Amino acid sequence: MTSGDQPPRRSGRPGDPRRPGRRADHQRRPGRRPGANETREAILVAAREAFAAHGYEKATIRGIARAAAVDPALVHHFYGPKEDVFKAAVGDVLAPIAEVVGATQPGANPAQTAARLASALVALWEHEPTKGALLGALRAAVTSDTAAALMRQIVEEHAVAAIAASTEQPDAELRANLIGATIVGTALLRHVLEVEPVASLDERRLAAVLGGAIGYYLGAELDGPGGA
Amino acid sequence: MTSGDQPPRRSGRPGDPRRPGRRADHQRRPGRRPGANETREAILVAAREAFAAHGYEKATIRGIARAAAVDPALVHHFYGPKEDVFKAAVGDVLAPIAEVVGATQPGANPAQTAARLASALVALWEHEPTKGALLGALRAAVTSDTAAALMRQIVEEHAVAAIAASTEQPDAELRANLIGATIVGTALLRHVLEVEPVASLDERRLAAVLGGAIGYYLGAELDGPGGA
DNA sequence: GATTAAATTCAACACGCGATGAGTTCCGTG
């Protein structure tokens, strides 16, 4: 599950008195920490999880900092303003995905292509850190226009082009769109809405089902079985 | 810059220069407006548009009030806290949808069922006010756990049940999930990400394509042509 | 060992949010 961290509250004792000016809240002393330097990466991981769990707007710098056991100012010091934190956490993982998706073998038949594509996509969606990055990107794309534009660009330039190149059917781009819609929609039902039974489906079965659907889109008469 | 700055005073400031009737910034005067009473509905419309455009978190009461040419307090006065505003704007339109979706004729063959379902869904997604409500619900479900739970409930109890009742195939619920994923995913690519060419597809074609896909899900071997 | 650089925290800022409560104007009823 993605319920790794809680949104606003630090899980602790109930009945926090919330004294203003109380020193008991802060524990760490200022200044550089002794030992190895691992905070930078910890912030990135925490950011990835936070964006995946809450989306762009609702994920807070303060929450990320809390999860990384760090002061909020340090996040900003390392990665700049929030948008750059998002890019650093999500973008770097998201970029090489098109490569994986686009790795279609020329000359393979549609069924093979569909099966390959489906298992590759399921592998990406089911395992960290790509899962977190994809979920974060999806949640962010729905909330923020900037993220939506970014994701549209990725989808159009890479995924659609790659899929379109693997079929000789007309309306290749439309077919690629529908495949993308199926992938994204399934991920949404499975990981965000957590609708049963697709939320609990095991990976192999999910890959098989999606492979069948992708195969359909690659080969079908697009206007339905009743069309000319 | 700290010199000469006045510290923020909290409560207990008695020397407030109360100038009744003096408004430098505001234009509308307080009190009931003359003429007919149309503000209530205007707020609802503005709220629906705001939630559809920005999602639950990013849509603000102040923004809704501004769009309705009204004071923010009036929104709260009519519809209560923000969550209730959302329910009033989105929920009321969303509720009767299951009826439309569930209106499957018993005894119809899968192709007919698929076509009916597809055109009904497209009609809902393409025209106000259901379009705004659905978009708002989708955007909200991705951002807010409460909205996600609400949408899961709607999807599971109504749509899935209705679709499952219209086929005798095994795994009826899974098939319904996949149909839902296709619908939601397509709506996302079309209306949120605005990926081409599906974003510009005309309604009739969209309904035909989705009808074909739904027909596939209603009848296919779920584990793909190469499965088993 | 002294100096510079990097890591880290602290305190506070300015802003926008949702929410109140009190005040003002109009409508509907008697």
Next chain:
DNA sequence: CACGGAACTCATCGCGTGTTGAATTTAATC
């Protein structure tokens, strides 16, 4: 015409956010 209540605004509170600058501690360099 009086009067209660509905519509409507104003001013403000308290909170959480992203961001900033200064202070402090350790590591790296010469």
